Structures are given as structure tokens and as C-alpha cells.
Amino acid sequence: MTNEPIRDEPSLFDALYEDDDAVVRALRAGARAESSDEEGTTALYLAAVHDRPGAVRLLLAAGADPDRASGPEGSDLPLCGAACGGHTEVVRALLAAGARPDLREEFGFMALRWAVGLGRAATVEALLAGGADPLLPGPQGEPMLVLGAQRGSPRTVRALLAYGAGAPGQEAVVDAALAEARRLAGVDVERELLRRLEEAYGPGLDALVRRDPVDGEETVTVELLRDGVPAAGADLHTGHAEIAALLEEAQGTTETTGAPGTPGTPGTPGTTDTADASDASDAPSASVTPSASGAPGIPGTPDAPDAPSASDAPGPPGAMPAGPPTPHG
Known part of the structure; x- marks a missing residue:
């Protein structure tokens, strides 16, 4: 008797293409919760990337390690995969099972860095509530508050401030984030994204532009088309x-009381002048994602490794906001 799956029963990976009941049957038939496929992808990572909270809980209850890295190089963490897609319920399940919120995967990225950079506000809130450190910088030393200001998601910035990103000692970071927000408030997001894409892939391609609500906030997505097929995309919030x-x-608040900044009621900024941000990027932290398969994957961030792609595994990707695109020739 072994712990290997019984070969004439559905494998755990087959079950992940079906439903939670199929996962239960596979586990009862002998499939190991720690199973991985021939490429080293773990069942837990696959379920996390594809927003399968029920399957994630079943695998965790059956003994899957929430911090076990996945992939050929063992570099992909389930929590980071879930954070990339904004799969908040999966994030909560992993944290409840003991996943370490600040654990870094390859290239130094942690779950909060992915979520803030992609404007996954609800996921940012869940990570912070689960113990993620808002003062922990990204792999290039980027402060989360500056990154959130560049991304343009007010809900993300509110969460970071509420959990101490504007605490005493962080005045320089708050100043840099404010300078970035003021600068980008005067930028036409659609034109900026199109400019960045054409800079990377050349002019002359048709573009599709759409504006969609993500976590209750507007996101602009621009896709370049080659022969009518999406070849690359970028997106940014507008807040x-x-x-x-x-x-x-x-x-x-920080300057007058020495207390952590507390977000207040949103309004129109009292000034729109542009200030130079110390160590801040000169461009929005928008994703520019090439597509090898002809369809955009989950948006990434500049100089970041590709975010997990949902194109080759069960379930709908949910990486890009839905909505009818607007053609722009």
C-alpha cells in the first residue's frame, strides 16, 4: 500500500478541472494533497491561481503545505499566485492555514508587492489584516505606499495608511508618494498606457481600450492588436x-502631531503642482504584458517576472477586467 494516487481513479489534477466534489473523491481515492505535475506545479498552487477557495481549503485540510513553492524552479508561492489574481478568499484561506504573508518568492517579490502593484485592493486589505508588513519594501527597494500611489487605487492607499505606511519615520515616503500622485493626476491614463505600449512594441498597431470597475474603482486597460489578436496589454487605475x-x-497629520497619517474623506487635492519624488519612478507603475499565446496574461509590473498565467490550467482566468472593448485604430 502506498500514498500514490490509484491510477484508475481520477487524478488530483484531473479533479481540479472539475469541481470540489471531484477533489474530495480524488483525495479519498489516495491522491496526495502535496501532489505536483511533471512540471513541478503543485495542486495547491494551481487551485490558488485559479481562484478555487473550496479546493484550496480541501487540500490544506488534507495536509498541503501553504508555503511550499511550485514550478520547475520551485519559485512560485501559492499566496503570491492568489495575490496576483486578486483572489481574496483564497488569500484568506492560505493565511488562516499558516502561510507566511511576507515570504518572498524568486526575484524577491512577496504577496503584498504583487497585490499593491496590480491594484488588488481587497487582497491588499486581506494581506494586511493577515499580518503583511506595509513597510517592507519590494525587491528594488520600492516602498509600498509609493507603489500604491503610482498604481492609482485609492482603496489600496487607504489600507496601507490604516496599517501604518504613513507612520512616524515615514515622512519621506509619504512625500514621495504624494509627489507621484500629484504628477499622475494630471496625466491622461489612456494616452500614457498607449505611449508605453507603443514604445515597447512599436507604433502602427490597432488598440482596444476599455474602462472597467475593479474592486469598485475604475481601471483603464489598453491592448495592442496584431492581425486582430491581442498581442500586449497594460492597465492602470485612475484615482x-x-x-x-x-x-x-x-x-x-504626521507633520503636526507626529502620529501616523489617517486617511480622511476623499476630495479634490488643494494643489496640482508637480514635485520630484525621491527614488520614485518617472512613469506610472502600469503593467505592460506581452502575450505569447495571443491573449494577455495576468498583468505584471515593470521589471517584474511574469505573473502566473491561468491560460493552461482549470477554471476561468479572471486576470483582466471584463467589459466590451472600444476600438481605436
């Missing part, structure tokens, strides 16, 4: 002016 107002209040 930079609201973020500037939040950071102005946080800046004033």
Missing part, C-alpha cells in the same frame, strides 16, 4: 487625484 488628497491629509 491619483483622490490619492493625492488622502496623502495630503496624512502628510499634515
Whole structure:
């Protein structure tokens, strides 16, 4: 008797293409919760990337390690995969099972870095509530508050401030984040994304532009088409002016009381002048994602490794916001 799956029963990976009942049957038939496929992808990682909270809980209850790395190089963490897709319920399940919120995967990325950079506000809130450190910098030393201001998600910035990203000692970071928010508040997001894509892939391609709500906030997505097929895409939130107002209040609170900045009621920033941010990027932290298969994958961030792709595994990807695109020739 071994712990290997019984070969004439559905494998755990077959079951993940079906439903939670199929996962239960596979586990009862002898499939190991720690199973991995021929490429080293673990069942838990696959379920996490594809937003299968029920399957994730079943695998964790059956003994899957929430921190076990996945992939050919053993570099992909389930928590990071879930954070990339904004799969908040999966994130909560992994954290409840003991996943370490600040564990870094290859290239130094942690779950909060992915979630903030992609504007996954609800996931950011769950990670912070689960113990993620808002002061822990990204792999290139980027502060989460500056990254959130660049991304343009007010809800993300509110969460970071509420958990101490504007605490005493962080005045320089608040100043840099405010400078970025003010600068980007005056930028046409659609044109900026198109400019960045054409800079990377050349002019002359048709583009599709759509504006969709993500976690209750507007996101602009631009896709370049080659022969009518999406070849690359980029996206960015549009809440930079609201973020500037939040950071102005946080800046004033920190300067006058020495207490952590507390986000207030969003409003129109009192100033729109541009200030230079110390160690801040000169461009929005928008994703520019090439597509090898002809369809955009989960958006990434500049100089970041590709985010997990859901194109070759069970379940709908859910990486890009839905909505009818608007053609722009």
C-alpha cells in the first residue's frame, strides 16, 4: 500500500478541472494533497491561481503545505499566485492555514508587492489584516505606499495608511508618494498606457481600450492588436487625484502631531503642482504584458517576472477586467 494516487481513479489534477466534489473523491481515492505535475506545479498552487477557495481549503485540510513553492524552479508561492489574481478568499484561506504573508518568492517579490502593484485592493486589505508588513519594501527597494500611489487605487492607499505606511519615520515616503500622485493626476491614463505600449512594441498597431470597475474603482486597460489578436496589454487605475488628497491629509497629520497619517474623506487635492519624488519612478507603475499565446496574461509590473498565467490550467482566468472593448485604430 502506498500514498500514490490509484491510477484508475481520477487524478488530483484531473479533479481540479472539475469541481470540489471531484477533489474530495480524488483525495479519498489516495491522491496526495502535496501532489505536483511533471512540471513541478503543485495542486495547491494551481487551485490558488485559479481562484478555487473550496479546493484550496480541501487540500490544506488534507495536509498541503501553504508555503511550499511550485514550478520547475520551485519559485512560485501559492499566496503570491492568489495575490496576483486578486483572489481574496483564497488569500484568506492560505493565511488562516499558516502561510507566511511576507515570504518572498524568486526575484524577491512577496504577496503584498504583487497585490499593491496590480491594484488588488481587497487582497491588499486581506494581506494586511493577515499580518503583511506595509513597510517592507519590494525587491528594488520600492516602498509600498509609493507603489500604491503610482498604481492609482485609492482603496489600496487607504489600507496601507490604516496599517501604518504613513507612520512616524515615514515622512519621506509619504512625500514621495504624494509627489507621484500629484504628477499622475494630471496625466491622461489612456494616452500614457498607449505611449508605453507603443514604445515597447512599436507604433502602427490597432488598440482596444476599455474602462472597467475593479474592486469598485475604475481601471483603464489598453491592448495592442496584431492581425486582430491581442498581442500586449497594460492597465492602470485612475484615482491619483483622490490619492493625492488622502496623502495630503496624512502628510499634515504626521507633520503636526507626529502620529501616523489617517486617511480622511476623499476630495479634490488643494494643489496640482508637480514635485520630484525621491527614488520614485518617472512613469506610472502600469503593467505592460506581452502575450505569447495571443491573449494577455495576468498583468505584471515593470521589471517584474511574469505573473502566473491561468491560460493552461482549470477554471476561468479572471486576470483582466471584463467589459466590451472600444476600438481605436
